[in-house]
Amino acid sequence: MADLTTNFAGIRCPNPFWLASGPPTNCGEQVMRAFDAGWGGAVWKTIGEPIVNVSSRYSSVDWNGQRMMGLNNIELITDRPIEVNLREIAEVKKRYPKHAVIASLMVDSKREVWHDIVKRSEDAGADGLELNFGCPHGMSERGMGSAVGQVPEYACMITEWVKEVARTPVLIKLTPNITDIRAVARASRRGGADALSAINTINSITGIDLDTFTPRPNVGGYSAHGGYCGPAVKPIALHLVQQIASDPEVGLPISGIGGVSGWRDAAEFILLGCGTVQVCTAAMHYGYRIVEDMADGLSNWMDEKGFRTIEDFRGLSLPKVTEWKHLDLNYKIVARINRDTCIGCDLCYIACWDGAHQCIHLDGHALPAAIEARSRASVTTTPIAKLDSVQATIGATPPARIPRVDEDECVGCNLCWLVCPVENCITMEQVDAGRPPESWEQRTHA
């Protein structure tokens, strides 16, 4: 059985699954239920001077009948007094000493104010501090959140103030709403940060009501840009994590955040170097119970791969991300269609014709419009099985509907394979290009 226990920048916890700062970690009662469900840690809903929220606060992007592919919010930090939050942290820590409780903090950019909140949080028993330099809406207008996280000097300065008094590890939560995330990651390091959390939400407008013309979420006829998260942002988060994980000037442990919904996502973040992952949207969508499969699935996968601990595979994929100029120009793959499993939807045909390189063919080299026109002009009648001796049920795919790939013309872009709805029907197979490996850099410096 794989061992999921984690030591992240000195913070110990039963597993690497933490709840991210947000509605699921709003109060002590919730965090305790989350720990009962199996979460290894929780980053408390950001604490600071209590704010007033608006309603409504969320909107989402649904895709093809799936709800909440992406979630957007315009909620601010906690609306509960600092003392109440800290009292509850103390209570949770007393009852769950082995779980990680991280206090997320955001206060005015004044040295003594930061000193005060850091001391009080640690006195309450927090295992670590996460400085919220990422919230992209509302708080940033007041000079906090991403207003700090977008300026490396501010980020460095506040980190320094915090480090002057902090006794527990200090995590900096980064905003993705910046041209080069490494600048703030390096500044945090200079300021003395112990670890990074990435990413916070991405500036977004999720959509507009086509009857009222008001963007969502609607607050009395107006809206404001919010922060985007959920499954839709995972690819962006993975890239940003990879950027800071590979940067020699950063070199800090990373808690990966952004679209983590299951153990596969978690494994991917860890393969790119993360020591823990944080989850917000998925827990909001389905509840704390999702952590059970996260732990179970990850541990089964680790057993299968022969990894005993998280450290055994952490960062394994980092060396496999390189720069384009180092890729082998003579590596060649082509698409091959399995005639036995092809169902004849011909999506690969139209994709290659309209979106790729016109090298998948039906019926000679006919153009798409000619093929469709022929079908439309055909005279068809309802078959009456017993009179017309026809097969009423569908048989094998008619050969005319099975496309062929012109392998000489195929550029190996993957598009047909991506659009094919049938598992393993199209495979991308390596062919010998007849030349030794050569990268762009090698070719141009030869």
Next chain:
Amino acid sequence: MSSQPIPQNLERFPDLHPALDSQSAVAEANRCLFCFDAPCAAACPTHIDVPRFIKKIGSGNLRGSALTILDANILGLSCSRVCPVDVLCEGSCVMHRYNKKPIEIGRLQRYAMDHFYANQETLPYGRGSVGVSEPRPSGSGPTHRVACLGGGPASLACAAELRRHGYPVTIFDNRPLPGGLNTYGVAEYKLRASDSLREVELVRSLGVEFRQAEVGGSDVPNAVPLEDLEREFSFIFLGVGLGAMERLGIPGEHLRGVIDALRFIERYKTSPDFAVGRCVVVIGGGNTAIDAANAARRLGAEEVHLFYRRTEKEMPAFSFEYDHSKIEGVRFHWLAQPVEVVEQDGRAVGVKFVETRLGQPDATGRRNAIPVEGSHFEYACDMVIPALGQSRFMGMLHSTCGIELKGGSIVVDRPTGRTTNPKYYAGGDCVNGGREVVDAVADGKRAALAIVGQAVAAASEATHG
């Protein structure tokens, strides 16, 4: 009979397939793969662009979805309810090959059409407007007026397509209500007469003129002679369907208590006070026999027995219709052929049958039923419904119009519907010997386009020639 459904029928013939709610419709629409050159569109005789209308349901463009359907098939509403989709669009869905449920194309089509009719939407062409794809022929007016004979699906589709191209059209139908078998024949749990009439109104809204009149038939009083129409109209489309039901040709078939399937169906669909027997015998093995038998059950018959002279294997009815009928509680009897309707006090009280056995396959590959000597038996009942198929008598066509018939059906050039007389086009049951609504619609549409082509060619010959 009005355009309101008969209340008792709403109760006894609830929709066979329930309508989709909007969430399920979108979920189902999103399951569609959006195949290129989709097999479902090719399998549909009217070639509705199925993936396109389905994607529009997914995107919430319901008007666009409905218009995509109506563009190809003006009777998209009835087709969505009556088409045997298992052997048409849904039967050809690639999902079958992927061991997945085919997309519910029929129900999605109905969803879009219900939305169209519920919102009283109109078509963007028709009355007064010039045709969308073809310029109005320069010599328009009396020289290019078209008469459509018969008011069933074939003529409705032909007329709508002609109106779309700006041609004046008149439909002649001999029934109190237009719509042909869509109004009088199709099972009530698939399509109500009132829904058929909504479609008739859509066609009327395009500016089609409807006249209730019998055409031809020198033996029918007040019939409009075909020769008169030949003078009044440039083109004549024949969409007259099939004739009355074939007779059994046995003693006793005129007794009270004997009613042929078409009249039986028409009566229950249009008169609220129609009563069925307690024990009913249906004779025949086609879809009409099944429809009549199912209806008899739903109207309250305690027992319904269907007798067919061959076996289940040779029965021309669709297998899904047969399966459904068993669920309705109809009992099937094979290898029996009626020889006499038994009488008591002037009423039918039973049917005398002779058992049959199967002989050699005939030209169509079906095995003949041969009576077995001395195997007679009697079956008691109080209603007999013969359902032997419709006759193919084209009594209305005069011998001089030069239209060739073959086996009682009108001979046409399939892609154009043109008969052997270039002034006459034909489509639907009177050409194909009796298929489905969608086949009639496809025929009518193709004929209309061919008529437009012929008229345009004639006009340009007149100006340039």
